[in-house]
Amino acid sequence: xxxxxxxxxxxxxxxxxxxxxxxxxxxxxxxxxxxxxxxxxxxxxxxxxxxxxxxxxxxxxxxxxxxxxxxxxxxxxxxxxxxxxxxxxxxxxxxxxxxxxxxxxxxxxxxxxxxxxxxxxxxxxxxxxxxxxxxxxxxxxxxxxxxxxxxx
Amino acid sequence: xxxxxxxxxxxxxxxxxxxxxxxxxxxxxxxxxxxxxxxxxxxxxxxxxxxxxxxxxxxxxxxxxxxxxxxxxxxxxxxxxxxxxxxxxxxxxxxxxxxxxxxxxxxxxxxxxxxxxxxxxxxxxxxxxxxxxxxxxxxxxxxxxxxxxxxxxxxxxxxxxxxxxxxxxxxxxxxxxxxxxxxxxxxxxxxxxxxxxxxxxxxxxxxxxxxxxxxxxxxxxxxxxxxxxxxxxxxxxxxxxxxxxxxxxxxxxxxxxxxxxxxxxxxxxxxxxx
Numbered sequence: 001x002x003x004x005x006x007x008x009x010x011x012x013x014x015x016x017x018x019x020x021x022x023x024x025x026x027x028x029x030x031x032x033x034x035x036x037x038x039x040x041x042x043x044x045x046x047x048x049x050x051x052x053x054x055x056x057x058x059x060x061x062x063x064x065x066x067x068x069x070x071x072x073x074x075x076x077x078x079x080x081x082x083x084x085x086x087x088x089x090x091x092x093x094x095x096x097x098x099x100x101x102x103x104x105x106x107x108x109x110x111x112x113x114x115x116x117x118x119x120x121x122x123x124x125x126x127x128x129x130x131x132x133x134x135x136x137x138x139x140x141x142x143x144x145x146x147x148x149x150x151x152x
Numbered sequence: 153x154x155x156x157x158x159x160x161x162x163x164x165x166x167x168x169x170x171x172x173x174x175x176x177x178x179x180x181x182x183x184x185x186x187x188x189x190x191x192x193x194x195x196x197x198x199x200x201x202x203x204x205x206x207x208x209x210x211x212x213x214x215x216x217x218x219x220x221x222x223x224x225x226x227x228x229x230x231x232x233x234x235x236x237x238x239x240x241x242x243x244x245x246x247x248x249x250x251x252x253x254x255x256x257x258x259x260x261x262x263x264x265x266x267x268x269x270x271x272x273x274x275x276x277x278x279x280x281x282x283x284x285x286x287x288x289x290x291x292x293x294x295x296x297x298x299x300x301x302x303x304x305x306x307x308x309x310x311x312x313x314x315x316x317x318x319x320x321x322x323x324x325x326x327x328x329x330x331x332x333x334x335x336x337x338x339x340x341x342x343x344x345x346x347x348x349x350x351x352x353x354x355x356x357x358x359x360x361x362x363x364x365x366x367x368x369x370x371x372x373x374x375x376x377x378x379x380x381x382x383x384x385x386x387x388x389x390x391x392x393x394x395x396x397x398x399x400x401x402x403x404x405x406x407x408x409x410x411x412x413x414x415x416x417x418x419x420x421x422x423x424x425x426x
Contacts, residue, residue: 019179019192021179040180040183041179041180041183041184042176042179042180042243042244042246042247042250043244043330045244045246048246051249054220054249055245055246055249056246056249056250057176057246057247057250059179060174060175060176060179060180060247060250061175061179061250062172062175062179062192062194064153064194065153065172065175065194065196065197067153108245108246111245112245126329127245129244129245129328129329129330130243130244130245130246130247130330131244
């Protein structure tokens with residue numbers, strides 16, 4: 001049964017089996033390869049997207065459950081060609097290393113800062129417990145995120 | 153995807169059909185080599201399973217209310233300190249947005265779940281729609297029968313009694329956050345004006361394969377002034393009633409060994425929840 005959904009503001013339809021994880025549809029069918037398929041069990045956070053404005057690990061979302069929903073991927077953060085403020089501070093602090101975890105981290109922090117724009121260092125770290133960086137670049141990315149809260 | 157409880161229960165009468173709520177456990181089955189069902193019915197879109205209904209004597213949580221919604225609804229309310237702590241510390245932020253209270257009570261092989269002990273301590277009940285009609289079971293009873301429910305049964309809500317209690321939830325993950333706790337202690341108590349225990353319910357999670365009450369400790373604490381040192385001492389005297397489960401994360405003896413320390417922390421949380 002086809003599933004119709006909005007992805008980054010565009011109406012899309014997938015004919016994949018309803019139990020197919022959303023991450024596979026995003027990457028294989030719609031070529032949105034920002035979200036990464038890594039642990040496939042909701043632990044690493046590399047596939048994090050926004051589903052109706054809320055965080056979701058897309059490896060655990062069956063495509064059949066998202067009919068009519070609004071999906072935002074990391075590609076939506078700079079839709080107008082300009083990096084989001086979060087992306088800008090990350091670039092200024094030279095945070096990105098291998099890049100595998102980074103799209104998920106951007107999506108987690110984008111959602112987190114909408115709810116808590118003035119969060120402190122410990123709260124930022126707590127928000128990131130579901131995003132694992134095997135380059136262990138945590139401190140530098142938290143440093144960058146803290147400058148964003150001070151700026152706002 | 154079912155649009156109503158009637159749709160869902162009709163699909164579930166097919167033996168082997170399984171309800172799918174947040175999906176956070178079922179979707180990992182293939183990668184973990186666990187058995188998969190041949191048929192699922194999605195229940196996440198059924199309106200009455202997504203409501204939180206606050207009444208005079210009780211609060212009804214739809215079975216598909218997520219951990220994140222529990223935190224949004226209960227954080228900062230002293231009486232529900234334990235429930236908010238349980239829902240707010242489990243897993244990670246994205247999984248908390250997806251995983252549901254009904255799923256957390258129903259994933260029988262998820263031994264380290266936070267909500268079963270929290271709901272046991274709150275004396276919560278579960279409402280099931282069964283082929284013969286609607287039935288209300290205590291959470292403890294539900295945990296006993298959840299493996300053997302007949303086809304067509306569906307949990308629709310969790311009912312929290314509203315009482316003037318103070319509550320706490322203490323958990324010990326091996327990292328600071330993000331992994332499964334090796335042991336969990338949830339406590340709810342009604343204290344008299346001089347600080348003595350009038351009513352107390354203590355539940356333990358993650359130590360044994362299913363969460364359960366710690367009635368020996370409850371009996372020892374009843375009528376005494378509640379303080380962390382006494383609770384710790386009584387917990388040490390009665391912890392041998394548990395048989396810890398061995399796993400790659402922690403041996404069974406360790407899970408039991410840390411229980412008195414968690415009882416101390418849960419007691420502190422109860423005493424500070426005003």
